[in-house]
Amino acid sequence: QVRLVQSGGGVVQPGTSLTLSCEASGYSFSDFALDWIRQTPDKGLEWVAEISYDGSNSYYADSVKGRFTVSRDSSKNTMYLRMNSPRVDDTAVYFCARGRVAHGDYFDFWGQGSLVVVSS
Amino acid sequence: QLTQSPASLSASVGETVTIFCQASQSISTYLTWYQQTPGQAPRLLVHSASTLQAGVPSRFSGGGSGTHFSLTISNLRPEDFATYYCQHSSRPLLFGRGTKLDIK
Numbered sequence: 001q002v003r004l005v006q007s008g009g010g011v012v013q014p015g016t017s018l019t020l021s022c023e024a025s026g027y028s029f030s031d032f033a034l035d036w037i038r039q040t041p042d043k044g045l046e047w048v049a050e051i052s053y054d055g056s057n058s059y060y061a062d063s064v065k066g067r068f069t070v071s072r073d074s075s076k077n078t079m080y081l082r083m084n085s086p087r088v089d090d091t092a093v094y095f096c097a098r099g100r101v102a103h104g105d106y107f108d109f110w111g112q113g114s115l116v117v118v119s120s
Numbered sequence: 121q122l123t124q125s126p127a128s129l130s131a132s133v134g135e136t137v138t139i140f141c142q143a144s145q146s147i148s149t150y151l152t153w154y155q156q157t158p159g160q161a162p163r164l165l166v167h168s169a170s171t172l173q174a175g176v177p178s179r180f181s182g183g184g185s186g187t188h189f190s191l192t193i194s195n196l197r198p199e200d201f202a203t204y205y206c207q208h209s210s211r212p213l214l215f216g217r218g219t220k221l222d223i224k
Contacts, residue, residue, distance in 0.1 A: 045162070045205060045215035059211070095161050101170050104209030106152040110161035 002026040002109045004096050007025030012086055012091075022096030022111050029077040030054060033099035036070060036081050036109060038092035038116075047083045048115040050099055051079060064090075122206055124216035130224040135196050139219045141189040141206035150210040152193045154180055156218075157202045166191065167209065198223075 008020040036048040051071040057107045058070050070080040094114045097107035121144040129184040149169035152214045154162035164173045166182035179194040
């Protein structure tokens with residue numbers, strides 16, 4: 001069965017960096033896009049970034065563009081989110097999700113979530 | 121922008137409820153519904169406005185197009201009490217603020 005298992009997360013100081021990982025299993029990794037979505041009580045669910053099935057294209061929400069980088073390693077079936085210069089308002093639970101892009105862009109399987117707290 | 125209504129809803133087991141999602145401009149059928157229980161990731165229920173995801177019970181149904189969409193849950197079961205989100209499945213990938221369904 002399809003599984004997305006996340007690692008990383010924790011407390012990070014503003015202006016430093018943190019990398020989240022998302023290891024996929026149960027399907028052909030290179031056939032699907034992957035996304036990061038975050039959730040806070042205040043803002044709800046917010047799409048963060050997407051990387052295409054082959055890693056050739058990536059897309060970002062304006063709120064993280066230039067600070068976060070999404071990447072994937074097909075040899076490890078793993079996607080990453082590098083968070084540079086995190087801000088207090090990046091504090092959230094971060095989910096990875098498999099993207100379905102045939103008719104629109106939606107998410108059929110999700111990771112368990114990783115809490116990121118940005119605090120000095 | 122997606123506006124969900126109501127923000128919260130109380131119902132009893134066995135009842136039928138409908139949740140609404142309104143887009144600020146026409147989005148054709150690029151609308152997805154998710155269910156989330158506390159501490160869990162969202163679960164895909166319906167995509168393309170009305171296509172039930174594999175494995176989702178048939179008591180869930182989605183409808184609408186353009187700017188008005190709905191998710192109906194028939195014959196509510198205890199496991200259906202959760203928060204429901206709509207998502208615009210075309211960029212920008214926006215989510216609604218959710219509708220919390222709890223037991224009356």
